[in-house]
Amino acid sequence: MAGFKKAQAFSPGNISCFFQLHDHKNPRWRGSYGLGFTVDKGVTVTVLRAQKTSITFNGKVLHVPTVLSVVSKLTKEPVAIQITSPLPLGSGFGLSGASALATAYALNKLLHLRKTKKQLAVIAHTADAAEGTGLGDVVNQYFGGFLLKTKPSSKFQVQKLLTTNIPIYWYSFGTLSTKGVLSNKKLVAAIGEAADTAIEKTKNLRSAEKNSLSELLDISYEFVKASRLLRDKRTSEMIEKIRAEGGHASMIVVGNAVFSDKPFIGSKKLMVSSTPAHLL
Numbered sequence: 001m002a003g004f005k006k007a008q009a010f011s012p013g014n015i016s017c018f019f020q021l022h023d024h025k026n027p028r029w030r031g032s033y034g035l036g037f038t039v040d041k042g043v044t045v046t047v048l049r050a051q052k053t054s055i056t057f058n059g060k061v062l063h064v065p066t067v068l069s070v071v072s073k074l075t076k077e078p079v080a081i082q083i084t085s086p087l088p089l090g091s092g093f094g095l096s097g098a099s100a101l102a103t104a105y106a107l108n109k110l111l112h113l114r115k116t117k118k119q120l121a122v123i124a125h126t127a128d129a130a131e132g133t134g135l136g137d138v139v140n141q142y143f144g145g146f147l148l149k150t151k152p153s154s155k156f157q158v159q160k161l162l163t164t165n166i167p168i169y170w171y172s173f174g175t176l177s178t179k180g181v182l183s184n185k186k187l188v189a190a191i192g193e194a195a196d197t198a199i200e201k202t203k204n205l206r207s208a209e210k211n212s213l214s215e216l217l218d219i220s221y222e223f224v225k226a227s228r229l230l231r232d233k234r235t236s237e238m239i240e241k242i243r244a245e246g247g248h249a250s251m252i253v254v255g256n257a258v259f260s261d262k263p264f265i266g267s268k269k270l271m272v273s274s275t276p277a278h279l280l
Helices: 065-074 095-110 117-131 137-143 178-182 185-207 213-226 233-244
Strands: 006-022 031-049 054-057 079-084 146-149 159-161 167-174 249-251 256-260 268-271
Touching (some): 006 137, 006 185, 006 213, 031 095, 031 137, 031 185, 031 268, 065 117, 159 185, 233 249
Antiparallel strands (some): 167 256, 167 268
16 A cells, blocks of 8 residues: 655644643553643644654754654654644643644554554653653643543543633743643642642532633632742733733643733734644
8 A cells, every 4th residue: 555645633732721740650641630721723743754753843853752752652664743833832832742642643644553543642641741741731632622620631531611712812921841840849739739729619610500711710820829830920910910900811831821811912812622633
């Protein structure tokens, strides 16, 4: 059978409102609890047969450990991975996970590997968890939508909240290392305590059939303050300004970035989307 010359896949960006670490010695079962949603923009990955394995992001050579891990799990053939995205790296959009998942889907098609989407998603999730770049992004990107996880993300069980096609507005003040956050034991402990409260509040909203974005943003804001994740002055001041003007806002977890239900100075628009990762 003649092989494809190239294959393409898309994976949405994911914004996390709050999370709690679920640790495990095996990265396959490492994950998180929490709340997050996918958006209408993300990464497009093109995979081509090549003489040497390489990765580019928006045309620039880049070392992406999650993607390299996925490639090594799926093939020994050299491939060129071309990632493009309008979203910035390191700002809390889960692009490491998105790139890993889209790469897995595209490689599966290019090389006729005949793996299921779930098998590919597990490989991408494991790579993201092993590298410390994400714990629940891939699972959200696999399902698509506004999702609550009350069981570890590694189990691939989610509860859908809200309707999608809701506008959100964001701005990034700079990068924040997910790996740096997850390796800080005191911070992880504070995150865990704050997330317990956030999960219970979200469950109560669900039982009362109140799932508005504004209420979920308020829960997220309380979480980032209580967990001490919100430490960037510019991010904090912008959130306070939005709230003082009647909007609802929080910090994108994990990134020095703001997201809100109202436009604000410098903000860019995204839509909450239920479209999962898929082949193009």
